[in-house]
Each structure stands twice: as C-alpha cells, then as structure tokens.
Amino acid sequence: MNSHGLVQGPHDHQVFEPGMGVAIAAERFQPTKQDRFTFGLWTVGNRGRDPFGASVRPTLAPGTAVDRLAKLGAYGVTLHDNDLVPIDATPDERAAIVREFQRVLAECDMRVPMVTVNLFYDPVFKDGALTSSVPAIRRYAGDKAKAAIDLGNDLGAETFVLWGGREGSEVDAAKNPLDAMAWYRDGVNALTEHILDNGYSMRIAMEAKPNEPRGDIYLATTGAMLAFIATLDHPELVGVNPEIAHEKMAGLNPYHSVAQALDAGKLFHIDLNDQKPGRFDQDLRFASDDPKGAFYVVKLLEEGGYQGPRHFDAHAYRTEDVDGVFEFARGCMRTYLILKDKVDRFAQDPEIQGLLQSIRARSQAVDPFDRAAWGTVGYAYEQLDQLVMELLLGVR
Ligand code: GLT
Ligand code: MN
Numbered sequence: 285m286n287s288h289g290l291v292q293g294p295h296d297h298q299v300f301e302p303g304m305g306v307a308i309a310a311e312r313f314q315p316t317k318q319d320r321f322t323f324g325l326w327t328v329g330n331r332g333r334d335p336f337g338a339s340v341r342p343t344l345a346p347g348t349a350v351d352r353l354a355k356l357g358a359y360g361v362t363l364h365d366n367d368l369v370p371i372d373a374t375p376d377e378r379a380a381i382v383r384e385f386q387r388v389l390a391e392c393d394m395r396v397p398m399v400t401v402n403l404f405y406d407p408v409f410k411d412g413a414l415t416s417s418v419p420a421i422r423r424y425a426g427d428k429a430k431a432a433i434d435l436g437n438d439l440g441a442e443t444f445v446l447w448g449g450r451e452g453s454e455v456d457a458a459k460n461p462l463d464a465m466a467w468y469r470d471g472v473n474a475l476t477e478h479i480l481d482n483g484y485s486m487r488i489a490m491e492a493k494p495n496e497p498r499g500d501i502y503l504a505t506t507g508a509m510l511a512f513i514a515t516l517d518h519p520e521l522v523g524v525n526p527e528i529a530h531e532k533m534a535g536l537n538p539y540h541s542v543a544q545a546l547d548a549g550k551l552f553h554i555d556l557n558d559q560k561p562g563r564f565d566q567d568l569r570f571a572s573d574d575p576k577g578a579f580y581v582v583k584l585l586e587e588g589g590y591q592g593p594r595h596f597d598a599h600a601y602r603t604e605d606v607d608g609v610f611e612f613a614r615g616c617m618r619t620y621l622i623l624k625d626k627v628d629r630f631a632q633d634p635e636i637q638g639l640l641q642s643i644r645a646r647s648q649a650v651d652p653f654d655r656a657a658w659g660t661v662g663y664a665y666e667q668l669d670q671l672v673m674e675l676l677l678g679v680r
C-alpha cells in the first residue's frame with residue numbers, strides 16, 4: 285500500500301490513481317505497426333447472423349474495414365478470396381477489384397500478410413471440398429484454392445491459410461476416412477506444387493477445428509494437423525495456424541498446442557480469439573473469457589521466437605453496431621498489449637522470479653536419490669499460481 289491507500293505494484297512509478305489511470309493506460313497500450321496486428325476482413329465484417337437469427341449489421345466494404353483498422357493502429361488485414369472478389373467474378377472484374385483494393389491498402393499503409401480460401405460457404409461444398417467424394421468438386425476446390433494463392437501473391441501475402449471447414453462428415457457410412465485422408469493429401473500436395481511451379485514465396489498454414497459446421501471435421505486438432513503434414517510431398521512448405529477457440533472446443537489447452545507447433549518449427553500463423561469450452565463456436569474478443577490462458581499464449585509468442593503477425597480471428601457480439609465492432613477490434617489489440625506488459629512484469633517480478641529460482645534450485649538436489657522424500661516434497665505451485673493471479677488482477 286502507498287500513502288494514498290492504493291496497492292502498489294513492483295514498478296513504483298506506475299501507481300494508478302483514480303482518473304489518471306485511464307489516461308495513462310490508454311496512451312500506453314496504443315497499438316503501432318511494429319506490433320503487427322492483423323484482422324480478417326470477415327471478422328470486422330461479421331454481420332451477426334447466426335443459425336437462429338438474421339444479420340444485425342450492414343455489409344462493411346473492405347475499403348472501410350482497412351481504413352478504420354488502420355486508424356486504430358493495425359498493421360494489416362487478411363481475407364478469403366470471396367471476401368474481396370465474388371465467387372462468380374470475371375477475370376476483368378477481379379483485376380479491377382484487386383487494383384482498387386491495392387490503392388486503398390497503399391493509401392492506408394496496410395499490408396495483407398495472409399490470404400485464405402473459402403471452401404465452405406457455397407452449396408457445392410456441402411459434403412466437402414478437397415475431401416468431397418465427387419472428383420469434379422475436388423478438382424474445382426483445388427482450382428479455387430490455387431486461384432486464391434495467386435490472389436495472395438498479387439497482394440504480397442507470405443502465408444496461405446487452409447481451413448477445411450467442410451472437410452468432415454455426419455454420416456460415417458458415406459465416406460471412408462482413409463479415402464478422405466488420401467484426397468486431402470492429394471489436394472494439399474497440388475497446392476504446394478502450384479506454389480513451387482510459380483516460384484511464389486508463400487507457405488501454407490493448416491487450421492484445425494473439431495466440429496462446426498460439420499458434425500466432425502477431419503484432422504480435428506493442431507496435433508493431428510502436425511502428424512498429417514509429415515506425410516506430405518513438401519512438408520517444409522506446410523505448417524499450422526492454430527486457433528485458440530478451436531483448441532478449446534476440442535477440450536484442449538491452446539498454450540500447449542501452440543507450444544507443440546512452435547517446437548516443431550511449424551507455427552506459421554496464429555488465430556487469436558477466445559471461447560467458453562463446451563459452447564457453440566463463439567469467436568470471442570481475444571482473451572475476453574480466459575485472460576489467464578491468453579496470458580500464457582502471449583508469453584509464448586513473445587518469448588518463443590514467433591515472428592509472424594498477431595492475427596485476430598474473432599467477431600463482435602451480435603448486440604453491437606458498427607462502432608461496437610471497432611471497439612471490439614480495439615479491445616483485441618489493447619488486451620494483447622496489456623498481457624504483453626504482464627509478461628514483462630512476470631519476468632521482472634522479484635517474488636515470482638525468486639520463487640521460480642528456489643523451485644528450480646531445489647529440483648537440482650540429487651544425491652542420494654530419496655524416492656520417499658521426493659514423494660512428500662511440496663512444489664509451491666499454489667503460491668506461484670496465486671502470484672500470477674495477483675499479477676493479472678493488477679495488484680502486483
Ligand atoms: C472461418 C473460420 C475461421 C477460419 C477462417 C479461415 S474462415 O471464419 O471460422 O476459423 O480461420 O478460412
Ligand atoms: Mn480461424
């Protein structure tokens with residue numbers, strides 16, 4: 285406690301007093317281009333439609349999204365082919381749309397580090413795209429993905445995300461998953477061929493999800509994707525794009541999934557958002573449900589050598605109007621920066637670091653090995669976890 289009766293953190297100069305705290309905090313957690321924050325056009329463009337209700341917000345033009353995100357301090361946007369170019373556009377229409385979009389990007393000093401392909405919206409994909417049992421649909425899906433890779437190359441993207449939302453099943457009698465795996469593998473191999481044939485400097489990042497929109501989606505987790513990638517013709521060109529919410533939908537700890545991807549040298553991209561376990565696909569504002577889990581993910585990204593963009597794949601609540609959508613976007617970036625600040629505090633906190641040191645020192649005592657004694661030892665993790673809680677709750 286200081287003389288005002290306020291709790292003081294380890295950084296004496298940063299005492300937050302009523303009123304002034306808001307101003308200081310707003311200035312401190314202002315995103316800049318160096319933070320490399322990106323948003324999918326489909327995220328701020330989400331119109332709040334759900335299986336039970338109609339859209340609640342108007343269509344957001346891609347140019348408006350770019351402009352408003354730039355003003356908030358974002359680095360760039362990402363997109364599906366059809367977020368920008370309609371599925372039935374002619375080559376001339378495509379060229380004109382891309383030219384105009386490039387003009388807006390330049391004007392707003394915004395980048396497109398990642399593009400992806402929509403292989404889930406059109407009715408033709410209702411039983412899968414690259415894993416459809418209809419060869420003509422598989423071919424069409426592959427061509428559409430190649431065209432999206434070309435679009436990404438035109439826009440300067442270095443990553444192509446492949447999310448197989450419709451690659452799955454409800455009726456397992458209808459499709460042998462071994463066939464599906466073989467078709468999926470052929471599909472991804474053809475995409476790496478396309479990248480190599482054209483000399484593009486682009487890598488593919490596969491995104492897992494356990495379910496929604498299919499009852500079961502193939503390669504349901506990031507771990508499953510990593511095993512699949514090892515079976516490809518050009519595994520060096522393919523990595524993963526883990527999404528926090530998707531790992532949580534599978535009941536997993538995203539921190540561990542992202543760590544496994546990093547360990548494998550396969551964390552090519554990331555989708556940051558949040559999710560309450562056991563719910564429908566929520567795509568919540570980053571860290572809004574589980575700030576502690578998000579803290580560890582930020583810690584991993586900041587300390588584990590991840591160089592890519594910090595990409596948000598989330599959307600605003602259905603209750604929001606367009607201004608609420610950009611409050612949502614601002615919130616994603618701001619929370620990331622606040623958690624990044626907590627990561628620094630964690631590294632500098634004398635009590636946390638002291639405790640970690642003593643835990644480590646004790647674990648080095650080996651001679652002679654005493655099985656019974658090790659069984660009775662306390663690890664002090666309750667104390668450690670409480671210190672982290674207090675750090676995150678703002679009293680350290
Ligand atoms: C879709 C999905 C996301 C994917 C996008 C990329 S599309 O919005 O819910 O998780 O990342 O295709
Ligand atoms: Mn995603």
Ligand code: MN
Binds near residue numbers: 527529530565567597
């Ligand atoms: Mn999602």
